[in-house]
Amino acid sequence: MTGPVLELVCPAGTPAALRAAVNAGAHTVYCGFADETNARNFPGLNFSRDELAAGVAYAHRAGSKVLVAINTFPRAGAEELWHRAVADAHAAGADAVIVADLGLLAHAAERHPGLRRHLSVQAAAANPDAINFYAETFGVKRVVLPRVLSVEEITAINRDIDVETEVFVFGGLCVMAEGRCSLSSYATGLSPNMNGVCSPASHVVYTEEQGELVSRLGDFTIHKVAKDAPAPYPTLCKGCFSAGGQTGHVFEDPISLDAAELIPRLAKAGVVALKIEGRQRSRAYVAAVVKSFRRATDAIAAGRPVPASELAYLTEGQTSTLGAYRKTWR
Amino acid sequence: MRLTLGPMLYNWSADQWSDFYARIADEAPVERVVLGEVVCSKRLPFYQNRIPDAVERLQRGGKEVVLASLGLVTLRRERKMLAELAESGLPVEVNDLTMLRYLEPGTQFTVGPLVNVYNEGTLGFLANRGATTVCLPPELGLDSVTTLAAAGARLGTGIEVWAFGRLPLAMSARCYHARLAGLAKDSCQFVCDADPDGLAVETLDGQPFLAVNGVQTVSESWANMAGDLDQLSDAGVGALRLSPHTGDMVEVARLFRAAADQRIGPDEAIAGLAALAPERRFSNGFLFGRSGAEWTH
Numbered sequence: 001m002t003g004p005v006l007e008l009v010c011p012a013g014t015p016a017a018l019r020a021a022v023n024a025g026a027h028t029v030y031c032g033f034a035d036e037t038n039a040r041n042f043p044g045l046n047f048s049r050d051e052l053a054a055g056v057a058y059a060h061r062a063g064s065k066v067l068v069a070i071n072t073f074p075r076a077g078a079e080e081l082w083h084r085a086v087a088d089a090h091a092a093g094a095d096a097v098i099v100a101d102l103g104l105l106a107h108a109a110e111r112h113p114g115l116r117r118h119l120s121v122q123a124a125a126a127n128p129d130a131i132n133f134y135a136e137t138f139g140v141k142r143v144v145l146p147r148v149l150s151v152e153e154i155t156a157i158n159r160d161i162d163v164e165t166e167v168f169v170f171g172g173l174c175v176m177a178e179g180r181c182s183l184s185s186y187a188t189g190l191s192p193n194m195n196g197v198c199s200p201a202s203h204v205v206y207t208e209e210q211g212e213l214v215s216r217l218g219d220f221t222i223h224k225v226a227k228d229a230p231a232p233y234p235t236l237c238k239g240c241f242s243a244g245g246q247t248g249h250v251f252e253d254p255i256s257l258d259a260a261e262l263i264p265r266l267a268k269a270g271v272v273a274l275k276i277e278g279r280q281r282s283r284a285y286v287a288a289v290v291k292s293f294r295r296a297t298d299a300i301a302a303g304r305p306v307p308a309s310e311l312a313y314l315t316e317g318q319t320s321t322l323g324a325y326r327k328t329w330r
Numbered sequence: 331m332r333l334t335l336g337p338m339l340y341n342w343s344a345d346q347w348s349d350f351y352a353r354i355a356d357e358a359p360v361e362r363v364v365l366g367e368v369v370c371s372k373r374l375p376f377y378q379n380r381i382p383d384a385v386e387r388l389q390r391g392g393k394e395v396v397l398a399s400l401g402l403v404t405l406r407r408e409r410k411m412l413a414e415l416a417e418s419g420l421p422v423e424v425n426d427l428t429m430l431r432y433l434e435p436g437t438q439f440t441v442g443p444l445v446n447v448y449n450e451g452t453l454g455f456l457a458n459r460g461a462t463t464v465c466l467p468p469e470l471g472l473d474s475v476t477t478l479a480a481a482g483a484r485l486g487t488g489i490e491v492w493a494f495g496r497l498p499l500a501m502s503a504r505c506y507h508a509r510l511a512g513l514a515k516d517s518c519q520f521v522c523d524a525d526p527d528g529l530a531v532e533t534l535d536g537q538p539f540l541a542v543n544g545v546q547t548v549s550e551s552w553a554n555m556a557g558d559l560d561q562l563s564d565a566g567v568g569a570l571r572l573s574p575h576t577g578d579m580v581e582v583a584r585l586f587r588a589a590a591d592q593r594i595g596p597d598e599a600i601a602g603l604a605a606l607a608p609e610r611r612f613s614n615g616f617l618f619g620r621s622g623a624e625w626t627h
Contacts, residue, residue: 073446073448073449073452074448074449074451075448075449075474076448076449076450076470076473076474076477076478076481077449077450077473077474077477079449079450079451100446101446101448101449101451101452102427102446102451102452102455102456103449103450103451103452103453103454103455104451104452106451106455107451124402125427126402126403126404126428127403127404127405127408127409127428128409129403129409129412129428129431129432130403130426130427130428130431132431133427133428133430133431148402148404148502148503149404149503153404156406175502175504176500176501176502176547177402177500177501177502177503179446180401180402180444180446180500180501181499181500181501182467182468182469182497182499182500182622183499183500183540183547185469185616185621185622186469186497186499186540186549186616186621186622186623187621187622187623188621189615189619189620189621189622191469193446193448193467193469194448194469194470218621218623219537219621219623220533220537220539220623221533221534221535221537222533223534224534237500239533240534241531241532241533241534241539241540242531242532242533242534242536243506243510243529243530243531243532243542244510244511244529246510247534250506250509250510250531250542251502251504251506251547252504324503324504327516328514329503329504330503330504330505330508330514330515330516
């Protein structure tokens with residue numbers, strides 16, 4: 001008995017990570033240009049035009065695909081930068097672009113009709129009507145589903161749409177509907193939508209106060225831990241706050257998504273691609289995660305049970321969650 | 331400069347809701363009122379049967395009434411809500427693009443601040459679909475606002491900005507009110523009704539920061555652009571959005587009206603708003619490309 005072949009979509013923050021992901025068995029890698037056009041606009045990360053062309057050639061020789069994320073919301077008066085990113089991804093031979101903005105989707109559909117378009121998770125299309133709107137209006141072929149849906153809801157969505165769905169299975173976890181969050185810019189002036197960064201390191205300050213390590217984002221304290229304890233990165237929505245007489249992780253614990261055990265159910269739900277978050281991660285991390293998930297997708301394709309995830313050591317704070325895929329998360 | 335009263339984002343009782351809009355209808359100098367549920371579809375049944383009377387009274391008071399669509403749509407029941415909204419006969423404010431699927435081609439609509447309109451391309455797309463007014467995302471700075479207002483003028487689409495009230499910063503599938511109360515979202519007991527302006531979230535240093543409103547996260551500070559109306563007017567902004575809160579919203583609207591008509595200066599407008607609720611902190615940082623929590627006055 002055999003099962004569906006699930007496409008493993010893997011992060012590549014650098015050309016070295018792209019090669020590591022391809023060598024580890026990634027069916028597909030995704031990456032972005034080194035500027036504000038993509039949602040992982042971190043120093044030292046991402047691809048020049050030449051690096052992308054070389055990366056595409058490398059991946060294609062190995063039978064892997066390359067997707068280019070152009071998934072921030074173009075700045076008014078500067079749309080040309082995003083338009084050029086789409087044109088250059090097309091010219092480099094990318095297999096698809098991952099786009100969130102309505103105006104950019106319209107531009108890509110009109111000017112690059114031959115370039116496959118995926119809807120970014122940043123568009124947060126969370127139901128069949130929204131997905132069908134993007135499919136009919138812009139010819140979108142695949143939708144990356146926002147991390148707000150349960151497996152049951154994903155199953156129902158796939159019954160009512162004709163395009164492919166891709167879901168996140170591992171890595172950082174947005175607690176908020178993606179692309180609809182200004183928490184980071186409220187504290188720092190920089191946001192995922194406008195600048196491609198969330199809780200940016202440029203605005204993080206660690207200080208030692210009364211035997212505690214305090215991490216601040218902008219003017220706001222996000223964590224305090226004992227001086228020698230490991231301090232989680234101060235991502236705003238994973239911070240420790242007080243509300244209603246309680247102190248704790250009001251929004252979410254410092255925790256990562258690991259949905260490896262749900263892969264068989266996601267396959268049954270009609271999902272075609274599994275996405276791993278982490279373009280900011282090292283190539284060693286990428287290689288380890290890709291290898292582990294490739295064993296899982298190979299097992300599904302062969303009709304074998306999925307091996308237990310061995311990736312706990314890679315997740316933030318050593319704990320992981322099934323996130324919104326399990327309805328009680330809400 | 332027109333004034334729009336945005337939708338009620340918080341869980342008020344049906345009686346409070348009706349009383350609030352009755353007074354707005356009779357006394358508030360606003361041109362447009364957006365009614366309906368944006369945050370949580372579970373709240374709507376409590377006041378849904380009050381909406382027709384509120385619409386009638388607001389229209390009698392000379393206000394244009396617009397019905398708001400839900401901000402994050404995931405459930406079948408919620409999609410049905412949108413279908414009903416499209417058949418209400420009133421103009422609709424789109425707060426999630428899902429709503430576009432339910433509006434007949436050629437139908438005019440307005441766009442709320444939860445829709446990502448960051449650039450001319452997106453504004454042009456929505457204008458072509460029938461958008462008459464777009465309230466921009468609050469995190470946009472004055473440069474973007476200026477560019478978009480110029481584009482809007484060419485397209486015939488009015489530009490509105492968030493001018494008063496706690497800033498809508500995020501939406502989630504998770505309900506934070508329920509989480510804090512140790513409840514599941516599906517059996518939340520509507521605990522958000524205890525916080526008619528949201529539940530304050532402080533840092534571990536006791537610094538006010540955010541507020542939770544069910545599945546929505548808003549700022550702790552009250553956005554206040556009353557001191558920046560000259561710049562907004564110069565930028566080509568045609569309307570200001572005031573977001574409903576407890577306290578005297580009619581007086582808030584009067585102060586914005588007076589400031590927009592230059593009957594009072596910016597300092598007087600800010601002082602008047604501060605006097606209405608001295609404990610509230612103001613912010614306007616987004617407008618100037620700074621952190622949204624900052625206050626420049």
